[in-house]
Amino acid sequence: MTANATRVLVLNSGSSSLKYQLLDMGDARSDHDSGARRLAVGLVERIGEATSRLAHTPLGTGGATRETAGPIADHQAALKAVAEELAADGLGLDSPELAAIGHRVVHGGLKFTVPTVIDEAVLKEIERLVPVAPLHNPANIIGIRTARALRPDLPQVAVFDTAFHTTMPESAARYAIDVATADAHRIRRYGFHGTSHAYVSRRTAQLLGKAPEEVNVIVLHLGNGASASAVRGGRCVDTSMGLTPLEGLVMGTRSGDIDAAVTFHLKRVAGMSADEIDELLNKKSGLIGLCGDNDMREIRRRIDEGDERAALAFDIYVHRLKKYIGAYTAVLGKVDAVAFTAGVGENAAPVRAAAIAGLEELGMAVDASLNAVRSDEPRLISPEYARVAVAVVPTDEELEIAQQTYALVTA
CATH class of the missing domain: 3.30.420.40 (ATPase, nucleotide binding domain)
Structure with a gap:
């Protein structure tokens, strides 16, 4: 070279x-x-x-x-x-x-x-x-x-994509199923969107004027696919996606968390094949399954017009977000920031406001005027008094890949 x-x-x-x-x-x-x-x-x-x-x-x-x-x-x-x-x-x-x-x-x-x-x-x-x-x-x-x-x-x-999540402890990565079966078929939680979570957690630390090793961050990557991660001192300790990208948050077309027995029920009662259930949960569920739209802008428009199905879909989406914010607060013990990123996270102010609303006892709040600002730059949207910073940090997975590639070949 x-x-x-x-x-x-x-x-x-x-x-x-x-x-x-x-x-x-x-x-x-x-x-x-x-x-x-x-x-x-x-x-x-x-x-x-x-x-x-x-x-x-x-x-x-x-x-x-x-x-x-x-x-x-x-x-x-x-x-x-x-x-x-x-x-x-x-x-x-x-x-x-x-x-x-x-x-x-x-x-x-x-x-x-x-x-x-x-x-x-x-x-x-x-x-x-x-x-x-x-x-x-x-x-x-x-x-x-x-x-x-x-x-x-x-x-x-x-x-x-999975590399950033390999620092998860076994207690977070293992499913509670027979160990021999899990090991034989590589069944465990791997997580995805890792380049985005790595980039956003690091940029959030910079936004706070600290080194990544000094902060704990909950990253919410909200696009058509969506995932959350708990990052302690720059290392992922938990994430919402699992063996596949199906687990976790409600997404555009994926169900996210669901009782595994639903698959048995659909096979036994509805006569659906494994491929049909796969198609249902990955491509016909989530927001599009709940209300027929997977574009958050269209869903918000429908809500403004009084559409009850769209409103329910939004509420289910936000409810799952709150559950993960609360769960990862417990996992981390101390949270310095919650960072929203990706298409929905960066652009849908109502999602950010709704996800944080009611979490004041956890030290989290959103300033309405700051949240309404549209920008391509990383920014804080929480009031000064909030113990936990709430940030919007545009992701840049291509830059993260380029940085990691260049660092490796020039080392």
Whole structure:
């Protein structure tokens, strides 16, 4: 790697999509993001279809977004198309300034607790974990193999969604089922959204003017998928998602916590197959199952118009949030901050207000005027008298992946 190799390409490969960002990390520090510069961002969607679309924005030159439409056969063709777009801006993947490619990998099991340079042995282990992440790891593997074929000489780094949660004690990670069965089938709580929880907990500490090791934070990552984490001194000690992303909070289309016997009941009484129950709980439940909408903006509009189903869905969503805030307050013992992040957490002021309302005895409160402010910057929305800070901290998983990748290859 040359001395001026300071760029990192971040790839997030889905089953039919490829998200990417190119960042220059030359002036970035490991404890802050102010030195990183985004040079380009983009998305290839509907890969494998006749209606494939690539949207590319060259941020480094301030250029306008360029869109191309037409069939893109597979991920290899998608990455080649991305490379051509980057080359058109003087940011080609053959540039000596490219230090590494960082890949988001959803499931790393217990083996991968830190960012890892990818070789064949690492790839085989990621493949071995496909049974516990059948929707995500196969797509991640495709992206890795495609990138390695295009730039076999370049370090490729896997950054795992589960890694941040591997610090959970066994008392939090274990399910209370037969140990031999659990171990034989790798059944335990792994947690997800780890790069977001890591980034937001660290940025929250910075917002308070403290080191991550000095604060305890409850992070609420609220998007279409949603998860909570309890972070003590920079280390995760509990999180809401489990073996899969189904457990925990009410989400856009996922049920979150549910009595496991519901699955037996649906099989025995409703005659549903395992696949049908999987579809129900993961894609037809949560907000969309409760009221037919999984967009919080639309739900709030319906509430304002007096829609009772939307109001009930909102109340169930908030009730689950409160339960986790209370539970993680007990787990941590002392809480310095509650941080809201991701699409709903960053933008839905009514959700933040409702989730914290009534928690004054826990030292938590929201200032209505501060909560109403819209900003892309981390900010406090709690009044000065509150013992626990309540913050809105925009997440940046791509930056977190780039930082971890660059730190590893330059160590």
